[in-house]
Amino acid sequence: KKYHWELKFCEKVLIELAKPKYHPVAWPFMTAVDPVALNIPTYHSIIKKPMDFGTMKTKLDQGEYENAKEFETDARQVFQNCYRFNPHSDPINHAGHQFEAIFDSEWAK
Numbered sequence: 001k002k003y004h005w006e007l008k009f010c011e012k013v014l015i016e017l018a019k020p021k022y023h024p025v026a027w028p029f030m031t032a033v034d035p036v037a038l039n040i041p042t043y044h045s046i047i048k049k050p051m052d053f054g055t056m057k058t059k060l061d062q063g064e065y066e067n068a069k070e071f072e073t074d075a076r077q078v079f080q081n082c083y084r085f086n087p088h089s090d091p092i093n094h095a096g097h098q099f100e101a102i103f104d105s106e107w108a109k
């Protein structure tokens with residue numbers, strides 16, 4: 001089916017983004033933000049739709065995406081959450097922009 005090919009592409013993108021060479025910019029976005037561990041108790045009052053690439057992998061493996069568009073929507077949510085919560089000056093905000101550029105490059109292939 002059409003969707004099957006689209007989801008294979010999503011899996012391929014995740015495998016690429018999880019490579020060690022991207023870890024310096026990818027690491028804050030590969031697992032769910034833990035407000036207790038990070039001492040940011042306001043996180044869930046500011047960010048209404050938490051998302052991360054680890055959760056996206058689980059959703060993909062569990063068949064929770066119907067198409068590539070739904071997958072991309074979650075990816076964009078990761079970056080929007082990062083820019084909303086982390087000040088422009090914060091290194092995490094900068095890492096988000098760098099990692100989004102890597103995602104965009106893979107997504108355009």
Ligand SMILES: Cc1ccc(Nc2c(-c3ccc(O)cc3)nc3c(C)cccn23)cc1
Pocket residue numbers: 027028029033038039040078081082083085086090092
């Ligand atoms: C006091 C303070 C300030 C900034 C942060 N940002 C931050 C985030 C983060 C990622 C995505 C996101 O939507 C929001 C936050 N992830 C981290 C990690 C893994 C380590 C250190 C900082 N981190 C943490 C604590």
